Amino acid sequence: MSTPVQVKKVVKTVPPEKAVATVSKTKVEHTSPTTNMLTLLRNVPGFNVVSSGPANLVSTNSAFSLNGFGSSEIGTTFDGVPIINTVRGGVYGAGSDHALTPLTMGQIGSVEVYSGANTPRENSLDSLGGTVNFVPKQPSDKAGVDLMVGTGNYATTGYSSSYGVTGDTGAIAALDGLKAIASYTHTKTDSFQKNVFAKLNAYYLNVTQPFNQGLSKLAFILTHNDEKAQTPVTVPIALVEAYGRDFQYPRDAFWNRNQTHATHMIISLESYLNPYMAGGFKFFYNDSSNDRTEHVDPNINNSYMGYALPMHTQSAFALSGYGSNFNTYNAAEATALFGSPAAGTQYQRYVDHYYNVGGKGHLTFLLPSNTVTIGGMMFSAKNLTTTAWYGADPVPIIGGYNNAWLEHDGLDYAEGYIQDNISLLKGKVHIYPGVKYVHTQPSVTDIQGYYYAYSGSASKTYGFVEPSLGVTVSPVKTVELYANYGRTYKAPDESAFYSVIGYTPVPYPVVVKPEYVNSIDAGVRYSGAYGKASLSVFDRKFEDIFSEYYDNTTGITTEYNAGRADYKGFTIAAEKPLFHHLTLMGNYGYTDAKYTNNFTGANGTVSAGMPRPDVPTYTANLGLDYAEGAWFGEISGHFVGAQYIAYNTGATSTTQLPAYETVDLKGTYTWKLRSGVVKKIKVAAYIENLLDKKYYSYAYIQGTAGGSSNYELVQVGPPRFAGVTLTASF
Numbered sequence: 001m002s003t004p005v006q007v008k009k010v011v012k013t014v015p016p017e018k019a020v021a022t023v024s025k026t027k028v029e030h031t032s033p034t035t036n037m038l039t040l041l042r043n044v045p046g047f048n049v050v051s052s053g054p055a056n057l058v059s060t061n062s063a064f065s066l067n068g069f070g071s072s073e074i075g076t077t078f079d080g081v082p083i084i085n086t087v088r089g090g091v092y093g094a095g096s097d098h099a100l101t102p103l104t105m106g107q108i109g110s111v112e113v114y115s116g117a118n119t120p121r122e123n124s125l126d127s128l129g130g131t132v133n134f135v136p137k138q139p140s141d142k143a144g145v146d147l148m149v150g151t152g153n154y155a156t157t158g159y160s161s162s163y164g165v166t167g168d169t170g171a172i173a174a175l176d177g178l179k180a181i182a183s184y185t186h187t188k189t190d191s192f193q194k195n196v197f198a199k200l201n202a203y204y205l206n207v208t209q210p211f212n213q214g215l216s217k218l219a220f221i222l223t224h225n226d227e228k229a230q231t232p233v234t235v236p237i238a239l240v241e242a243y244g245r246d247f248q249y250p251r252d253a254f255w256n257r258n259q260t261h262a263t264h265m266i267i268s269l270e271s272y273l274n275p276y277m278a279g280g281f282k283f284f285y286n287d288s289s290n291d292r293t294e295h296v297d298p299n300i301n302n303s304y305m306g307y308a309l310p311m312h313t314q315s316a317f318a319l320s321g322y323g324s325n326f327n328t329y330n331a332a333e334a335t336a337l338f339g340s341p342a343a344g345t346q347y348q349r350y351v352d353h354y355y356n357v358g359g360k361g362h363l364t365f366l367l368p369s370n371t372v373t374i375g376g377m378m379f380s381a382k383n384l385t386t387t388a389w390y391g392a393d394p395v396p397i398i399g400g401y402n403n404a405w406l407e408h409d410g411l412d413y414a415e416g417y418i419q420d421n422i423s424l425l426k427g428k429v430h431i432y433p434g435v436k437y438v439h440t441q442p443s444v445t446d447i448q449g450y451y452y453a454y455s456g457s458a459s460k461t462y463g464f465v466e467p468s469l470g471v472t473v474s475p476v477k478t479v480e481l482y483a484n485y486g487r488t489y490k491a492p493d494e495s496a497f498y499s500v501i502g503y504t505p506v507p508y509p510v511v512v513k514p515e516y517v518n519s520i521d522a523g524v525r526y527s528g529a530y531g532k533a534s535l536s537v538f539d540r541k542f543e544d545i546f547s548e549y550y551d552n553t554t555g556i557t558t559e560y561n562a563g564r565a566d567y568k569g570f571t572i573a574a575e576k577p578l579f580h581h582l583t584l585m586g587n588y589g590y591t592d593a594k595y596t597n598n599f600t601g602a603n604g605t606v607s608a609g610m611p612r613p614d615v616p617t618y619t620a621n622l623g624l625d626y627a628e629g630a631w632f633g634e635i636s637g638h639f640v641g642a643q644y645i646a647y648n649t650g651a652t653s654t655t656q657l658p659a660y661e662t663v664d665l666k667g668t669y670t671w672k673l674r675s676g677v678v679k680k681i682k683v684a685a686y687i688e689n690l691l692d693k694k695y696y697s698y699a700y701i702q703g704t705a706g707g708s709s710n711y712e713l714v715q716v717g718p719p720r721f722a723g724v725t726l727t728a729s730f
Contacts, residue, residue, distance in 0.1 A: 030632055030668050032686040033150045033162055033723055037103045037134065038064045043621045044113055045571040045589025048614075048640060050698045052718050053160065054187045056101045057198060059232045059715045060698050061090065067115060067538065068567050068593040068615035069129025073490065077133045078103060079221060079266050081284040082125045085354050087383040087409045087442065089126055089493050097290045097352060099229035099258040104202040106164065106183050107223050109137035116519035116538055117468055117486020120417030120436035121362065121373055126490045128517045129540065129567075136206055136221050136266075139179035143170030144679065145730045148185075152723020154192035155692050156246045160723065162187040164202075177214075180207040191232065192719055193248045195255065198229035216271035226261040233310045234700070234713035245694055245716045254309050256294045263287040281361035284379075289353040293395060298342040307711065308702070314345040314389055314450075324453035329390070329402035338391030349388050349395035356381035358413075369423050376416035383409035383494070389450075404450040409494045410443040410459075419468075432470035438489065439463045444497035452502035459497070460510045464489045478528035482521075489516040492559055495548055499558040513561055515544045531576040540567040541596075547650050549602035563599035565612050568592050581628040588620040603649035604705055613646035613653070614698075632668040637661060645699045645712075653701045655712065660695035662717075664688045682727045692720040 031040065036056045042049045046067040051058040062070035072089035075082070083102050084091050091102060114122050115130040124131045145168075151161040164185030171177045187200045205222045232248060233256070240247050249255075263286070270280040294311045296302065302312035316331035317323070319341050334344025358379020365372040387404040388397040399406050419434030443459035446452050468486035475481070492512040500508035523536025547562035573587035593612040599605070623636035639661045647653050668684040696714040703710030 030634070030666055030684060031105060032664070032666065032688055032721075033152060033725055034160055034686075034688060034718070034721055035105055036101075037105070037108065040105070040108070041111065041113065041132070042619075042638060043587075043623075043636075045573065045587045045619055045621070046115065046569070046591060048616050048619060048643075050715065052697070053189050053191065053198070054104070054162070054200065056099070057189075057191065057196065057229065057231050058098050059234045060098075061096065062614070063091070065614060066113075066130050066132075067540070067569060067589070067591050068612060069540075070614070072493075073126060073128040075124030075127035075131040077124050077131065078223075078264055079136050079268070079282070080124075080133060081264070081266055081282060081286070081360065082356075082379075083134075083264060083286060084126065085288070085383065086125055086356060086379075086381045086413065087354065087411050087494050089490070096292070096350070097260065097288075098231040099198060099227055100260045100262055100288060100290055101200060101202075101225045101227055102262045102264070102288070103134055103223060104185060104187075104200070104204075104225060106166065106185050106202060107137055107204045108134050110135040116521045116540060117466075117484065117488050117517070119419045119432055119468055119470070120434045120466065121375060121419060123436070123466070123468075123486070123488060125413070127488050128490055128515065128542070137181065137204070139170075139181040139206055139208060140168040141171050141179070142168065144168050146727055147730070148725060148727045150723060150725030152686065152721055154718065155720035155722075156192050156244070157194065158190045158192040158196075158246075160187065160189045160721070162725075175209075177210045178207070180205070182206075192246055192721075193232050193716065194246050195248050195251050196230055196232045198227060200225065200227045200229075212271065216269070219266070219268045219270075221266040221268075222264070224261065224263045227258070229258045229260075230256055231258055232715065234698070234715050236307045237696075237699070237712045237714045239305065239307070240714060240716060245719065249304055249309065252297060253300060253304050254294070254296050254311065256292060256310075258290060258292045260290045261288065276366050277363065278366065279361065279363040281359060283359045285355070285357050287355040290351070292350045293393060294348050294350075295393065296346055298340065298346040311348060313342040316341045318450060319345070319389075321450050321453065326448040326453075327400060327402055327450060334391060344391040345389040347390050347393050347395050349390070349397060350385070351387075351397065352383070352385045354381070354383045356411075371421040371423075372418070373420075374416075374418050376414070378414045381411040381413070385409070399447055399449075403447075405452060405498075406447045406449060407494075407498060408445045409497075412441045414439045428474045430470075430472045432468070432472075432484075434468045436466040436468075437463070438466065440491050442491060442494065442497060444494055444501065446498055446501045448502075454502050454505050456501040456505075456507040458500050458507045458510055460492075462491045462514055464514060464516070479524065479526050481524050484521045485519065487516060487518050489514045490546075492546065495557045495559040512546070512559055513544045515542070515546050515561070517542050531574065533574040535570070535572050537570045538568070541565075542567060547601060547603055549649060558602065560601055562601050562603070563595055563597045563606055565593060565595045567612075567615075581626055583625040583627075584623075585625070586620070586622040588618060590618045591615055592617070604647070604651040606651065610652055611644045613644050613650075616643045616659075617641035630670045630672070632666075634666050635663065637663050645701060647701045647704055647710075649704065651705065653705070655699075655701055657696055657699045660693060660717070662688070662693050662695070663690040665690050677730055679729045681729075682725075684725045684727075686721070686723050686725075688721040689717075689719060693717075694719070 051063045076091040112133040146166045149163045153159045166183040169180045183204045185202045189198045203224045207220045209218045265285045268282040319331040338344040360377035362375030386406045415438045417436035422431040441461045445457040470484040472482040496512035518541045525534035542565045544561040569591040571589040575585040593615040618641035620639040626633040642659045665687045670682040695717040697717040698715040
């Protein structure tokens with residue numbers, strides 16, 4: 001359990017317990033303009049990314065997976081601070097927030113990826129399958145200004161363009177070395193899919209102030225990203241095959257409009273207190289919101305060419321509160337105003353606003369043969385969600401008039417941990433014991449609405465212990481053997497609570513148990529004159545897995561525990577410098593995820609040995625870099641294996657999403673000017689999906705096992721994209 005390898009600029013970082021081969025510093029400095037915070041990581045073995053484009057557009061709630069664990073089961077942090085929606089889980093996408101951009105490429109300096117369970121300090125909230133930590137982009141020691149402009153086109157239809165400015169103060173001697181970086185970037189994407197677009201504004205500020213002769217540092221980090229978009233939706237594969245991979249529903253049948261923002265603020269203090277102690281504290285605030293309006297033509301009976309649309313109008317029975325009417329906007333008023341219940345619910349609006357405030361700190365004791373760290377984190381989170389129906393745009397949201405639900409969620413969270421790094425045999429052996437205790441209290445309050453006959457509140461307190469133990473042995477300087485064990489938990493999310501409200505005057509008790517994972521990782525890695533190589537194996541036993549069931553009649557999602565599964569696999573990676581400034585690199589990750597017990601729930605029956613859905617059997621990458629002087633070039637291939645897909649209920653189907661591969665090509669030339677205002681000019685050209693491979697990045701089956709009217713819905717992967725960027729440094 002050691003610190004991950006870091007590469008400056010925008011980075012793909014290696015989880016040490018998986019021993020995935022790193023990429024060169026030169027390579028990661030040349031990311032494509034269509035790269036986002038997740039596609040950045042797709043070269044890490046086991047990563048499967050669904051989102052596309054710089055605006056993170058996605059059609060599903062799980063935007064990525066790591067060794068089969070979805071984004072709501074991966075701890076995601078920025079500078080070590082959770083940036084997930086802690087009430088719902090997931091860095092974004094969950095709760096149908098499909099156009100939310102927590103971070104952009106200009107705000108990221110590097111990334112650390114930890115697979116499985118690690119030391120308590122490395123683990124974060126919901127780290128069942130691992131942790132991804134985005135390290136902030138740091139100010140430069142030298143002052144300067146960069147101006148950037150870029151554009152590109154997709155092979156089918158659509159384009160992406162961007163411009164931005166970044167300013168560095170450099171280290172200001174008169175202010176004891178204070179440094180600051182500030183940036184603004186605007187990106188406009190007219191997607192390769194019809195009627196899909198995004199406009200994204202990204203702002204960034206990072207100020208660092210060293211003091212105490214450089215032994216201490218105070219930092220202030222602020223990010224703010226706002227976005228307007230129409231997001232893609234999954235569409236029937238039959239319509240894609242008939243009308244092309246740019247197919248999305250025409251706007252006169254269905255559309256959505258999203259306005260989102262994501263803000264993160266961190267104030268941190270790190271200090272060496274004396275030769276034997278170091279410590280740090282961070283105060284943080286996170287805020288995100290999504291205001292989405294959807295519209296469907298009320299005259300087409302909620303379907304398009306025989307397929308159900310993503311949104312449907314409501315019946316007179318629904319407008320009566322399914323027999324318990326507490327809204328004055330009922331079927332009679334909808335008919336009087338707009339002609340029918342369907343016309344009176346053709347616009348539906350959803351608002352989701354999340355924020356948290358908290359702090360985390362640690363104190364490290366630097367002993368002769370031990371490095372002992374004590375730390376913890378506390379925060380309080382709030383989340384407001386509401387949905388309303390109406391016959392005109394904009395849709396009013398008024399409690400007691402037209403709300404389907406009006407919900408206030410909360411989470412009070414506290415954790416404390418202690419860990420040790422025991423050094424033996426002159427540093428050739430390290431032992432890493434650790435333990436963390438977590439105390440968390442989720443709560444939900446709903447008022448009466450179309451979906452709730454009764455108002456009510458539900459909450460429950462959970463406490464659990466997360467132990468960990470790791471060992472590394474270095475028989476020679478270039479070789480390291482390691483093994484790790486750890487257990488991590490995740491408490492039930494909001495759906496376990498709101499689903500017990502509304503049926504009776506007093507809500508039902510919450511019976512969902514936390515899900516947890518016992519992880520074992522072991523492997524060997526080499527780093528020396530011949531390059532780098534690694535081999536690792538993992539085994540993750542997933543217990544009390546959450547499953548969710550959506551009731552089309554009541555509109556309520558119910559969460560429940562659905563058995564257990566075992567995730568096993570291995571990764572192998574290598575990186576080898578070659579002649580003439582070339583570097584060859586490749587990696588391969590294999591995952592086998594299967595249920596290990598028989599279980600019957602609301603979503604159907606699970607049998608031992610049945611594969612878990614949405615888990616690619618393998619991911620692989622192969623690349624060749626060229627770097628000499630002002631030139632840089634790269635050709636790389638990305639491979640994703642076949643995966644079983646799920647029914648819309650979540651149960652595994654017998655249908656597989658086919659394997660696919662893409663090839664990318666990029667090249668950069670940098671002119672360094674010896675005089676004048678302009679210091680250098682960089683021109684970069686990119687071709688993604690060079691061979692214009694047609695593939696599907698995500699799919700599911702609408703229906704149930706054995707159903708006669710089942711059909712498959714898909715999200716199409718991007719076609720070939722060719723673009724160029726120009727950056728001038730002053």
